[in-house]
Amino acid sequence: MSLDIKRSSINKTKKKTGFIVKMQLNNNNNRGGNNKTNLFFIFFRNYYRWVIWLFLSLYFFTSYFAGDQSSPSTTTTTTTSLLSNHQTSSSLPSRALIESSAILKPGGPFSGMKIYVYDLPARFNVDWVTASDRCASHLFAAEVAIHRALLSDSSVRTSDPEEADFFFVPVYVSCNFSTANGFPSLSHARSLISSAVDFLSDRYPFWNRTRGSDHVFVASHDFGACFHAMEDMAIEEGIPEFMKNSIILQTFGVNYKHPCQEAEHVVIPPYIPPESVQRAIDRAPANGRRDIWAFFRGKMEVNPKNISGRFYSKGVRTAILKKYGGRRRFYLNRHRFAGYRSEIVRSVFCLCPLGWAPWSPRLVESAVLGCVSVVIADGIKLPFSETVRWSEISLTVAEKDVKNLRKILERVAATNLSVIQRNLREPAFKRALLYNVPMMEGDATWHILEALRRKLDRSYRRSSVLSQ
Template identity: 60%
Template sequence: MTIIMERIPRGAVLKDRYNAAVVMGASVKFKSPSKCAKGAVLMERMQDRLWRQYVKAGLLCVSVFFVLILMLRQDWLPRFSESDAVELVPPSIHRSLDTKSVNLVPGFYSKPLMLGLREEEVLQGRRKGRLKDVRLMSSRFRNHSMIIGKEFSNPLGLFKNIKIYIYELPTSFNTDWLQNDRCSSHLFAAEVAIHQRLLSSPVRTLEPAEADYFFVPVYVSCNFNTTTGFPSLSHARALLGSAVKFISHKMPYWNLRKGSDHVFVATHDYGPCFHTMEDLAVSTGIPGFLRNAIILQTFGRTDKHVCQSSNSITIPPFVQPPAGNLDWSPDQNRRDIWAYFRGKIEIHPKNISGRVYSRGVRSKIWQKFGRHRSRFFIKRDRSSNYQSEIQRSVFCLCPLGWAPWSPRIVESAILGCIPVIIADKIALPYSHVIDWPKISVTVSEKDVGKLGKILDRVIRTNLTTIQENLWNIKYRKALLYMDPLTPGDATWQVLELLAQKAINRSYHGVQSV
């Protein structure tokens, strides 16, 4: 029998397999998901390995970028500014820089010049929108009288050139009070004098963005009591609070540093506590909105006191400059009064308020030396010859009143009479330039009964030396608010102290142009 083998086409075989798979459908459905699951696991493992590689590559890139940032010197930052010049506020430059090789626009530093400061580490810039901050990294480089263009001049020869912006307040805060002539001439009138001198001074700027300080001109002491004739301070807190509210709403500068670069004047018995009685002044303290501000005040203590903040500057009270030139020679005047005092004296230590005036010091002077008329010239009433009497005196007694400070200290010093300061823990004005121990005599309050013996000892030992020191024109000028502002005078000394504060400030604004 012959068997014939017929070739079956491949397509038919595949078709038969397909039919068989249909018949065995349950079995096919069971095995197919298993194979799909294995494929999914394999794919997941591959994706996981790829993700790990991506993460490693990303971390490597971040590390390299971080190293590059660390290597990038900060004094390269001016290269990335949008302008070729940046303005410094306030201007400051090291004297050793060679400015001849650099083209400077008045009031600006060019990029090459700023880059040249790198080795001295003077400036450090940081971008902040269109503003930059500059930190003074070293205080060794100070040549503040150098002139580079108009804006870099320091015509007053201050420790550092500074700019002060003066707020234009409604006249009800200041000039309206000048209708009373006493406002600009009494012993508290330094608030008026400083404002008027600053208005015409070269440190004034009309651009608040470039200011180091902001002066707030409020005349607090010009509200005279119609009964007593003395300044009334009951309105002071509300008036100053209104001024702060006005400037903080009108401009942003008060809120930038919480008022720490704003300057106020408080020429009262207890300064910014705004009360004439110490117990009441201490109980109320400095208003909260003024505690960060710079206060120019006549009240000063060598110890901590509630009415004296860390930003306080002790200034002299206002004394009208004498007519004529300051270079007169006090030693040519006749000194026929040995010890002089004219002013308020409570015969009984407790006054009508029950408080002890002058801590009893003036009462002791009256009781102990009031009858010694050959040596002590002591009067309780006023006199039109007050200044001429001082010029005739060798010693001028300057006991405390309600507060430790007294205008007699300044009046005596400028008229050539040795101030005898009787006020414990008093901080005297401008001790940075006036050597008070060399031009005055200090007597503790408990030793006031020994006053005669103490002054006799001075006569025997160093009277001539004290007088020669006292008659130095530099000291007289420092205690007077000259008009116009004069280098070395009382207003200039305020600017000098502010300039010294400015050099220690944490940063100055720099604005791109």
């Protein structure tokens, strides 16, 4: 029915239009020279609605495209304004959503991460450094260096614990790590850290609310958070129960299941004083010549000492000494020498066999002084292995293959030695393995913060925002 009505209407319109045009034409014939004017008038009179509609369409069409081009900047300005005000404007109804977006979209190198450094009584840290200068400079001194670097970094450190993602617990357990005869002893470590945790639990709410899962400790000695220098004893005692929920920054790391890494952890480099590295570089031969082919200086037993069934270095260092001691191309020395880094800077290959633990300070010393580290420690996990490409700056030799060490090194020297040496000259590698105070972009503390950034799911503050 509606179709018939529309058709009828259309027909009537056509008839009416035809009549008007006809009448106007007749009048035009009578008027002579006004034909063009009258035709325009007739056209406009009958089609003015279409003309207006055409102009309106063109207007809206061009306005749409003009607005579309400017919309990104408008959106960006609005979003930036909201994000910059979300901390001070608690009345915003979408505050939780805005903060969540800021978390998912990093706003800086560490996603706005904040660390609160506990101000513990001096008996937990400062007193140890005061009692011994060696405390801040030996291979276990990462615990001191990290603490100092965090205190000096205003971009990450916060003085307000309520806005902290992580809490750093500065307890120095390695300053007095050895007895009078030099034998490693960490018997005081557990009680010292336990006392610090009791102190925090009594005076702050932050440890208790997460059972320490957002708290960070440093364990920069042999078997890390197990706090023992002998592996079998370390395994037997394990990580203290009160630390198992926390994050441990430790020099110990292996690529297999081990009780001493059964806590959230980051494998960090041992401490090498940056100034000692620079002194060795300054004393290097002016022509850059490396006249020592394979180098090692350190403890090597002619006959391994059997301490309750434990052989030092699993006998690896003894095997190296017996096989290559006195060989022309191997510079092996069992005696201490304070300036041994001046020998590293002259060496092509630097042997890094395990000691009591798999890791060794030679890993860092060799790399930063341009010597190719020859890692001989089965299953070792190297520091910052997620970001430092160790395979490009070092060699790995299985403990059982030390008898073939000369052939292995000769093969490397004949193939890709120049590539490895070129990689070692990249400043980024050296920077990543050294601690600086204040912290430098890309240095060891910087990489620790980057590793913590990947663990922001442990942040109580952020999880609370997301749950709102």
